[in-house]
Amino acid sequence: MEAEEEADDSLLPDLPNVEAYDEVRMRAAPNPNGPWHLGHARMPAVIGTYKEMYDGSFIVRFDDTDPETKRPDLTAYEAILDDIDYLGFEPDDVIRASDRVETYYDHARDLIEMGGAYTCSCSGEDFSNLKNNGKPCPHRDKDAETTLDEFEAMVAGEYSSGEMVLRVKTDIEHKNPALRDWVAFRMIDTPHPREEAESYRAWPMLDFQSGIDDHLTGVTHIIRGIDLQDSAKRQQFVYDYFGWDYPEVVHWGHVQVDAYDVKMSTSSIKELIDAGELDDWDDPRAPTIKSLRRRGIRGQAIVDAMVGLGTSTSNVDLSMSTIYANNRDLVDDETDRYFLVRDGESFAVEGGPDTAHPPLHPSFEDRGARDIPVGDAVRLESGDVPAEGDRVWLKGFGCVRRESDTLVHTGDDLDVVREGDVDVIHWVPTEGVQVRMRTMDGDVTGVAEPDFGDVSEDELIQFERVGFVRVDDRDDDETVVYFAHK
RNA sequence: GCUCUGUUGGUGUAGUCCGGCCAAUCAUAUCACCCUCUCACGGUGAUGACCAGGGUUCGAAUCCCUGACGGAGCACCA
CATH class of the missing domain: 3.40.50.620 (HUPs)
Structure with missing residues (x-):
């Protein structure tokens, strides 16, 4: 159920x-x-x-x-x-x-004995020309005995790259040229980087190896790309020789x-x-x-x-x-909020409280609040700097009016924000945490509020109005964060 | 050239097999409004698509034909 x-x-x-x-x-x-x-x-x-x-x-x-x-x-x-x-x-x-090369060899031997494969020393170009005209190459009629000998020589590494391959005998006149007598094994002179496999020189091609393995490992459903659209049809010839049923395929x-x-x-x-x-x-x-x-x-x-x-x-x-x-949906609830000011401009502050206490997360006030000491001056992002005489609301602190290079606390009520007269922006004190934010468009530097210094590596947080970031590396000089998304 | 295969809004997807409940689903995107001391979250609404043309039918996104456009294979790569 x-x-x-x-x-x-x-x-x-x-x-x-x-x-x-x-x-x-x-x-x-x-x-x-x-x-x-x-x-x-x-x-x-x-x-x-x-x-x-x-x-x-x-x-x-x-x-x-x-x-x-x-x-x-x-x-x-x-x-x-x-x-x-x-x-x-x-x-x-x-x-x-x-790790399974011997298994592929064994199946190749069986296939050869059934007359389903032949060794071929044609150059790739020669074979291609014959094949495209639906003509067999001279090696196709070789008896199983000879093929087996030559295949064992391949296994023993007696040929060099390009000298000999093992082909599956399909239908040389098949209407789809992609299916005609394809290569099952070829020689590769370069040793495999894995120590366990470094002595092999005769290697199976994808269609042979994969076809054998899918059957042997009990795969019932193969999902693969359209680039392998013809693979099932190619491998079907091998499956037919062995009497196996081909798995279901989705492309x-x-x-x-x-x-x-x-x-x-x-x-x-x-x-x-x-x-x-x-x-x-x-x-x-x-x-x-x-x-x-x-x-x-x-x-x-x-x-x-x-x-x-x-x-x-x-x-x-x-x-x-x-x-x-998707990710925002997954992480929004658990990410605490902090301020980060990129490329800031400093302004003196006059009046107002000594510290600001914006919440760690607006939807979960019970998580507590941050402590941001205001000091004598704060930094604002360049794009947020108000024009002379204009007001702006420093989040968690209050409303200020710009008078030259000083922000003067006005004591305005939050209503000025609610009525839409004043924009809310983020800010940091001049003493903060140096941050390097790595993004898809390059690195950005800035200063984060002091409490951000308590966030541990690997944590995910949101810089308000900037975006979600993962704290990657902390040291005394600088904290590196990786930008995820807005 | 030969052989496969595909085409629903900006993006992805459902519906196509067994034609009507599809004046086409859901998500994302964009915009607007509401909420909000974030341009986050949440809520409401808007925008926007059946490749084209024929045919069959009372009725076609769905079936048939033709065409256009796209993707893949024809490797001693996977």
């Missing part, structure tokens, strides 16, 4: 043919060639949500089968698992393709995120970091999961936005404002 209720308010479309399986089992199959960008959050968000909807399971499988062009980054394995944890999901199992389009100058791709972010244009993967200007995390955005806010995109096959644009709105 509970399951029914959950399914009712599900945010995602039903998965196909769920009734046919005892348990819905899915997988995320990242390539660990770097930490995740924002778009990567979609997979755990969606399969994690489906797992909850159907009481199913999902595994993380690192598809690290290209030690050269998509060379794995040894730190990325943990970084990715860490990102998934931050998003609020826990995989039921974690495996690495580079989704690409996600683009607005608001960033930086292209959302692992390689381009990496280049910018190497070039010193970004500090690291969690630079506020980087469209990465680590960056949003550092800015104080809850994983849940990202997950909700990703789930809201659904799983349609068309390409979609994700607005950062959706993530921000």
